[in-house]
Amino acid sequence: MADQAERGHIAAAGNTVVPALLALEAAGYRVSKLGELLEATSPDGSSYVADDPVTLLGLIKLVELRSWTWHATDAEIDSVLTRFGWMH
Template identity: 45%
Template structure:
């Protein structure tokens, strides 16, 4: 069986944008002072990131964790122990 693999690259921007619009978000791109900014808005929620794929990640984060999406102290400690052993 062949394992499927998707890597974050330029070819994921359009599918990420299409997914956000399908989910009802209005996606906008702005460029100020040579900096590119992306925003996705739906109702009172605004997501801001450097590209469509990051916007989609924020969308999933908010959908899965809700308005209290931030990690608690114990979750942060567990993350640091797993991925940054020297910090734990």
């Protein structure tokens, strides 16, 4: 088990929901229910909405890496679809 933890391996599963919520709160996000969804609001007022805390973390990281212009271009979409074999 220690070897696995040292290498780093994690999978999205039920046991990641609470740690993800705790991580969001530790990072300063206010998390609240929005109907059936969750909303994470950053200290600067930015807002993220998702089904679960793990997905919220993913959205936050997406914006961190690509900024608020996170959308993929047509060329990026085509490249990824081809690379992963998702083109029909």
